[in-house]
Amino acid sequence: MKRMKGGAFLLESCQPEDVFTPEDLNEEQKLIAKTTDEFIREQVFPLLEQIEQQNFSHTVRLLQEAGELGLLAADVPEAYGGIGLDKVSSTLITEKMAQGRSFALSHGAHVGIGTLPIVFFGTEQQKKRYLPALANGKKLAAYALTEPGSGSDALGAKTTAVLQEDGKHYLLNGEKQWITNSAFADLFIVYAKVDGEKFSAFIVEKDFPGVSTGPEEHKMGIKGSSTRTLILQEAQVPAENLLGEVGKGHLIAFNILNMGRFKLAAGTVGTAKRVLELAIKYALERKQFKQPIASFPLIQEKIATMAIELYATESLVYRTAGVLDQGLSGVEQKQGQEVAKAIGEYAIECSIAKVVGSEMLDYVVDEAVQIHGGYGFMSEYEVETHYRDSRINRIFEGTNEINRLLIPAALIRKANKGELPFFARAQGLQSELMNLMPTLPDPQAAPLTLEQEQINHAKLLFLFVAGQAIERYGTKLTEQQEMIRDISDIALSIYTMESTLLRAAKQQNQSKPNATSHLQFAEALIYNRMQKLEQIARHTLTALFTGDTLRVQLAILRKLTRIEPKNELQLKRNIVKQLLKAKKYIVQSRS
Amino acid sequence: MEILICMKQTFDTEEKIFIQNGEIDDDGVERIINPYCEYAVEEGIRIKEAHGGTVRLITIGGAEAEAAIRTAMAMGVDEGYRLDLTDFPADSDEQTTSECIVQLIKQKQIPYDVILCGYMSIDNGTAQVGPRIAELLGIPHISTITSLTVDGRQVQVERDVEGDLEKVESSLPILLTAQQGLNEPRYPRLPDIMKAKRKPLHRMKWDELRVDVQMIQARTKKVAILPVEEKETGQILSGTIKEQSQELIRLLHEEAKVL
Numbered sequence: 087m088k089r090m091k092g093g094a095f096l097l098e099s100c101q102p103e104d105v106f107t108p109e110d111l112n113e114e115q116k117l118i119a120k121t122t123d124e125f126i127r128e129q130v131f132p133l134l135e136q137i138e139q140q141n142f143s144h145t146v147r148l149l150q151e152a153g154e155l156g157l158l159a160a161d162v163p164e165a166y167g168g169i170g171l172d173k174v175s176s177t178l179i180t181e182k183m184a185q186g187r188s189f190a191l192s193h194g195a196h197v198g199i200g201t202l203p204i205v206f207f208g209t210e211q212q213k214k215r216y217l218p219a220l221a222n223g224k225k226l227a228a229y230a231l232t233e234p235g236s237g238s239d240a241l242g243a244k245t246t247a248v249l250q251e252d253g254k255h256y257l258l259n260g261e262k263q264w265i266t267n268s269a270f271a272d273l274f275i276v277y278a279k280v281d282g283e284k285f286s287a288f289i290v291e292k293d294f295p296g297v298s299t300g301p302e303e304h305k306m307g308i309k310g311s312s313t314r315t316l317i318l319q320e321a322q323v324p325a326e327n328l329l330g331e332v333g334k335g336h337l338i339a340f341n342i343l344n345m346g347r348f349k350l351a352a353g354t355v356g357t358a359k360r361v362l363e364l365a366i367k368y369a370l371e372r373k374q375f376k377q378p379i380a381s382f383p384l385i386q387e388k389i390a391t392m393a394i395e396l397y398a399t400e401s402l403v404y405r406t407a408g409v410l411d412q413g414l415s416g417v418e419q420k421q422g423q424e425v426a427k428a429i430g431e432y433a434i435e436c437s438i439a440k441v442v443g444s445e446m447l448d449y450v451v452d453e454a455v456q457i458h459g460g461y462g463f464m465s466e467y468e469v470e471t472h473y474r475d476s477r478i479n480r481i482f483e484g485t486n487e488i489n490r491l492l493i494p495a496a497l498i499r500k501a502n503k504g505e506l507p508f509f510a511r512a513q514g515l516q517s518e519l520m521n522l523m524p525t526l527p528d529p530q531a532a533p534l535t536l537e538q539e540q541i542n543h544a545k546l547l548f549l550f551v552a553g554q555a556i557e558r559y560g561t562k563l564t565e566q567q568e569m570i571r572d573i574s575d576i577a578l579s580i581y582t583m584e585s586t587l588l589r590a591a592k593q594q595n596q597s598k599p600n601a602t603s604h605l606q607f608a609e610a611l612i613y614n615r616m617q618k619l620e621q622i623a624r625h626t627l628t629a630l631f632t633g634d635t636l637r638v639q640l641a642i643l644r645k646l647t648r649i650e651p652k653n654e655l656q657l658k659r660n661i662v663k664q665l666l667k668a669k670k671y672i673v674q675s676r677s
Numbered sequence: 678m679e680i681l682i683c684m685k686q687t688f689d690t691e692e693k694i695f696i697q698n699g700e701i702d703d704d705g706v707e708r709i710i711n712p713y714c715e716y717a718v719e720e721g722i723r724i725k726e727a728h729g730g731t732v733r734l735i736t737i738g739g740a741e742a743e744a745a746i747r748t749a750m751a752m753g754v755d756e757g758y759r760l761d762l763t764d765f766p767a768d769s770d771e772q773t774t775s776e777c778i779v780q781l782i783k784q785k786q787i788p789y790d791v792i793l794c795g796y797m798s799i800d801n802g803t804a805q806v807g808p809r810i811a812e813l814l815g816i817p818h819i820s821t822i823t824s825l826t827v828d829g830r831q832v833q834v835e836r837d838v839e840g841d842l843e844k845v846e847s848s849l850p851i852l853l854t855a856q857q858g859l860n861e862p863r864y865p866r867l868p869d870i871m872k873a874k875r876k877p878l879h880r881m882k883w884d885e886l887r888v889d890v891q892m893i894q895a896r897t898k899k900v901a902i903l904p905v906e907e908k909e910t911g912q913i914l915s916g917t918i919k920e921q922s923q924e925l926i927r928l929l930h931e932e933a934k935v936l
Binding site for chain 1: 705744865866
């Protein structure tokens with residue numbers, strides 16, 4: 087596999103052999119997925135209602151059982167009592183866990199934002215002291231960044247830390263808000279400003295003097311997870327529990343968010359699979375007008391579209407997992423900061439995954455409720471919980487708005503540092519575009535040839551729109567948030583379309599029995615996104631130009647987003663057959 | 678304690694069966710450890726955990742069967758043998774399978790105090806291989822066990838007899854076949870999954886065995902493979918018993934036309 091730099095997918099072409107797909111799992115990875123899946127279905131499912139009632143003793147016991155199975159140890163190096171698995175395996179664990187709703191959130195907060203700061207930035211002593219117990223579930227972790235007055239603006243935290251005169255303790259004062267796992271966590275990763283200025287991180291144990299938690303919050307969803315404030319009143323934290331360097335807390339916070347965002351996306355895949363299964367089964371059982379509602383084309387179309395969106399996110403999540411593993415190959419697991427840096431290279435991909443995954447899941451749960459009709463509005467039906475639980479995903483781990491603003495910013499930063507040839511490619515683009523010849527459909531061509539061409543054009547469109555916006559506004563572009571959002575949306579459409587295409591093409595190249603089915607999913611997804619791209623780009627271009635110049639630019643846009651008409655209606659009717667037959671999300675043509 | 682398990686890989690129970698040109702189409706299907714064999718694997722590992730020893734395992738199958746062997750190793754089996762009967766130059770049936778397994782045991786001098794098998798496979802479902810192996814080895818066998826206690830060289834067994842319970846005692850060496858209810862198979866732990874790939878797995882082809890193809894080839898002949906007819910949804914009649922009876926007779930007469 088060829089290793090690509092973060093964000094390079096926008097500028098370079100990528101081959102099917104260079105991407106990881108869910109069809110490439112090895113025997114161990116399949117077994118890991120199976121163990122996780124069986125653990126959730128057999129141990130967690132029967133207790134989900136009680137967990138929903140905040141019976142946290144179940145959550146704690148199940149987390150310990152998960153620890154015994156090794157399900158908390160994937161991202162912890164062997165040297166500190168973990169298993170140090172590859173990122174594909176850890177993605178599979180997150181995906182399968184996600185079916186466990188609030189329990190999955192407790193698990194995710196513990197293994198992700200709770201444990202990873204120590205894995206990445208802990209001293210040798212801190213890692214030896216804390217990681218073995220975190221990896222086996224004897225101790226549970228939480229992460230305390232947000233405050234009542236600082237959410238997206240995390241560095242605006244008010245919590246302070248002052249080193250005592252004897253140099254042995256810091257005294258922490260402040261209040262952290264919305265802390266997942268706070269009811270039962272043994273330790274908290276807490277951000278505070280040393281001397282009120284230098285943003286820093288600390289490992290704070292629950293039993294340190296001056297540490298307490300507030301009452302449980304009443305939430306819209308994920309009700310079975312614990313969410314409280316963390317109150318620090320003259321809290322005594324030993325000096326050796328400073329995590330990383332004084333004033334470098336932002337490095338930890340931002341690096342942890344990369345993995346947090348990626349894992350969130352992996353979770354949306356697992357939840358969406360569960361929700362789609364619920365929707366399909368319900369549609370097959372529910373009869374109206376003397377037939378199952380699954381026989382009605384409008385219901386079938388919903389199911390097909392949900393599955394296509396899920397396929398797209400699944401493709402890009404596993405591609406990204408593969409990209410992270412490539413980036414981490416050759417990096418010593420024990421060197422936490424090196425690991426964090428290697429992951430940070432793909433911050434753009436992690437942000438894209440977060441936005442795409444959370445919006446896919448919100449779409450899927452919404453349609454699943456719709457398929458359930460009035461019953462979907464009733465709490466006895468599992469889909470009702472999923473509908474409420476899903477909503478937070480677009481908010482936490484950086485709102486989707488913040489993530490959309492980050493993507494172009496990260497790209498421009500890489501371009502300015504010379505890591506990506508963005509400006510070189512953008513130059514001379516105009517003349518290239520003027521001479522662009524639209525490709526015509528060739529019935530003899532291999533499947534997906536046209537789609538590949540469309541994605542190449544989408545990449546030119548990205549350079550075109552982003553290039554024009556930067557040329558016009560320079561560093562002031564940050565004030566044009568709507569344009570940045572548009573540029574981001576083009577980038578995430580490209581990553582989604584390409585991941586989908588490469589996955590389908592890989593099955594095709596390897597003559598896999600299910601290749602035809604993969605083709606249908608990819609064709610449907612790309613057809614949808616290409617149409618949206620035109621709208622998005624037009625929105626920014628019409629704000630940048632007027633009159634004849636605008637007309638010229640829009641003519642280029644039309645050339646770049648030209649697609650051949652496709653009978654989408656029939657395509658979706660074909661796709662839905664396998665789903666109804668399997669009674670769940672599946673990509674196969676065995677029938 | 679030397680424990681030997683004979684295990685089969687089968688189609689996943691969720692797979693639909695398709696017949697093409699008179700044969701079952703196995704292209705791209707998901708496979709699992711035969712559920713009854715999984716009880717045997719679990720029981721073998723439990724015996725080892727209680728009494729010490731080594732758990733070895735034999736599977737007949739192509740390269741795809743190694744996934745099942747690695748799964749059993751992740752559960753706790755120490756060593757595996759995969760015997761490949763692909764290209765066997767004659768038809769094969771349960772007699773072929775058992776003869777080959779026994780020959781493998783003898784040739785490789787695989788030690789055993791207890792041999793555990795699933796009582797039947799969920800695909801062919803003949804329930805013959807276990808008893809045949811015992812017969813060929815000249816050791817006792819007890820089938821469809823639901824409980825096992827090993828005490829020194831003595832074994833106490835509870836077995837399922839068409840729904841009744843029978844208690845049997847015997848002594849080692851012995852072959853036992855596992856029935857549902859014997860135990861609850863464990864999920865492999867992640868560290869054990871990672872260790873499994875480093876455990877010894879021996880691969881042999883049928884022609885490396887000292888067997889006489891004429892002697893061990895199938896004694897039965899497969900005449901046809903037919904799909905199970907899909908069951909149509911039933912109908913529940915309502916009303917008083919009298920009304921229901923009348924409706925039933927009408928349906929049998931007019932719709933089913935059997936009366």
